[in-house]
Amino acid sequence: MTRWTLFFIVLILSIGLGLYYGWVINPVQYDDASIENLRIDYQTDFTLMIAEAYHDNQDLPWAMNRLTLLGHDSPLESVELALKFASQAEYTLPDMFLLRDLHNALQGDG
Amino acid sequence: MEPKRGHWYLLTALILGLSLGLVYSWIISPLTQEDTHPSALREDYQEVYRSLISRAYQANRNLPRARARLELLGDEEPALALAAQAQRSLAERGDQEMARILADLSSALRETPDSNPTPGPENTPATPAAAGSETGDTPTPTTLPEGTETTPTKIPQTEIPPSPTATEAPPFTLQDSSPLCDPELAEPLLQIHATDASGEGVPGVELIISWAPDNRETFFTGLKPELGAGYADFELDPGMVYTVELPDNRTLVTDLEIQRCSNNGGEPYWGSWEIYITHPN
Numbered sequence: 001m002t003r004w005t006l007f008f009i010v011l012i013l014s015i016g017l018g019l020y021y022g023w024v025i026n027p028v029q030y031d032d033a034s035i036e037n038l039r040i041d042y043q044t045d046f047t048l049m050i051a052e053a054y055h056d057n058q059d060l061p062w063a064m065n066r067l068t069l070l071g072h073d074s075p076l077e078s079v080e081l082a083l084k085f086a087s088q089a090e091y092t093l094p095d096m097f098l099l100r101d102l103h104n105a106l107q108g109d110g
Numbered sequence: 111m112e113p114k115r116g117h118w119y120l121l122t123a124l125i126l127g128l129s130l131g132l133v134y135s136w137i138i139s140p141l142t143q144e145d146t147h148p149s150a151l152r153e154d155y156q157e158v159y160r161s162l163i164s165r166a167y168q169a170n171r172n173l174p175r176a177r178a179r180l181e182l183l184g185d186e187e188p189a190l191a192l193a194a195q196a197q198r199s200l201a202e203r204g205d206q207e208m209a210r211i212l213a214d215l216s217s218a219l220r221e222t223p224d225s226n227p228t229p230g231p232e233n234t235p236a237t238p239a240a241a242g243s244e245t246g247d248t249p250t251p252t253t254l255p256e257g258t259e260t261t262p263t264k265i266p267q268t269e270i271p272p273s274p275t276a277t278e279a280p281p282f283t284l285q286d287s288s289p290l291c292d293p294e295l296a297e298p299l300l301q302i303h304a305t306d307a308s309g310e311g312v313p314g315v316e317l318i319i320s321w322a323p324d325n326r327e328t329f330f331t332g333l334k335p336e337l338g339a340g341y342a343d344f345e346l347d348p349g350m351v352y353t354v355e356l357p358d359n360r361t362l363v364t365d366l367e368i369q370r371c372s373n374n375g376g377e378p379y380w381g382s383w384e385i386y387i388t389h390p391n
Contacts, residue, residue: 003119010123018131028140032152035159039145045179046159049166056169069158 036071040085043070047082048091051098060105076106149184156183157195161208164192164215173218180219189335192216197333206328210314213332217313217339282315282356285386287363291371297345298368298380300352304331304340305388311340312389317362318355319344348380362387 022028030037035046047067054063067075083099091099148159160183167176177188185191196212199205282304290301304315313332320326331342346352352366363385371381 007119007123010120011127014124014127015131015134016127018128018133019135020131021128022132022135023141028136030146030150033146033150033155034152035155037144037146038148038151042148042182046162049162049179052169053162053165056165066158066162069155 034071035069040081041089043078044082044085044089044091046070047078047102048086048095048099051079051095051102054102054105055098063102064106076103079103079106148182151183157198159183160192160195161212164208164211167215167218168211173222176215177219189216189219192219193333193335196330200329200333206316206330209333210316210330213330214314216335217332220335220339282360282362282387282389284362285388287366287385288383289369290382290384291369292382293371293373293379295382298348299382300344300346300354300366301382301384302331302340302342302344302354303338303384303386304342305386307388307390311338313339315340315342315387316357317342318357319352320355321350321352346383354385 035043038046047070050063050066054060064075067078070078072078072081079099079102083096083103086096086099148156151159160180163176163179166179167173180188180192183191192212193216196209196216199212200209300319302315302317304312306312311331313330313335315331316328317330318326318328327344329342329344331340334341334343337343346368348368350367353364354362354366356362366383368383369381370378372378
């Protein structure tokens with residue numbers, strides 16, 4: 001094996017090592033993320049919190065205002081996505097009911 | 111004949127490769143901000159998150175769930191973070207309702223210490239709701255949907271209690287109102303101590319102070335948890351005459367005016383005032 005062949009093999013392996021370290025072991029940490037950047041399970045819990053509060057205050061404009069922070073096309077879409085995830089993750093029935101109530105209220109509003 | 115050049119070229123390739131990999135993964139194409147954790151939220155969004163946790167707690171009174179959600183934000187002292195936000199909410203936006211809601215959760219956290227050890231970040235449930243419910247039901251493990259790169263989560267069998275009905279302001283009565291000479295206080299203060307029948311501090315009590323000509327401000331007990339759950343204070347100005355009321359126009363003290371005091375050396379300073387209120391329940 002020539003020196004150049006060995007050089008390129010080591011080069012490619014070490015690039016891979018550098019990428020693994022920079023993406024997996026020690027990725028760039030953010031501290032200025034917005035609500036819409038949250039992972040889907042946290043987004044769903046965020047929506048559930050809105051649903052819990054809405055169940056108490058029945059303030060639909062407030063709930064819609066908070067849901068817009070999730071950055072979807074509409075508040076209704078945010079709740080639909082939350083319902084989908086909650087269903088797949090087997091949320092409890094009371095939580096599902098809260099999300100469904102908020103969904104129904106938004107549908108009625110729309 | 112080839113001269114001996116050693117293996118430095120391999121080290122060169124290693125350093126060059128690592129550098130290229132790191133530059134690409136950290137600068138050219140770092141991980142996007144998608145799929146982030148609540149602790150990575152910008153400060154103002156963390157406040158939104160904290161407010162929402164407090165509103166949800168007000169609705170369901172599920173303290174373990176609220177506590178688990180707050181842990182996601184990574185505050186060292188969640189109760190203090192809530193109290194500080196309540197103060198900012200009141201001072202910057204005059205949002206009394208939000209301040210009371212935040213103070214309520216802050217007080218609940220302090221009054222009910224966490225009976226379970228706090229999980230480390232690596233063990234924090236993917237879904238905060240997994241912290242359990244006050245009903246004590248056993249959480250059931252579930253799996254996340256395909257395509258989401260998250261750790262398995264647990265969902266509690268939570269019974270959402272019925273929505274609490276609005277409560278009237280507690281029937282606080284004046285127990286004591288007197289001038290206070292304390293040279294340790296940096297400025298003249300009105301200090302309020304709200305307690306229940308057992309002598310425990312009561313947080314979240316709304317108080318209204320007014321003074322001439324038409325000044326009026328609202329403040330709450332419990333926003334300085336380090337001084338007591340039922341404690342509140344308000345900075346007083348010498349020469350002003352104040353009236354302190356509860357929200358439903360029940361006057362506690364009128365013609366409140368701070369007095370001059372003197373320290374051990376005979377030097378005068380402005381004194382403070384303290385009021386003790388209690389309710390029979």
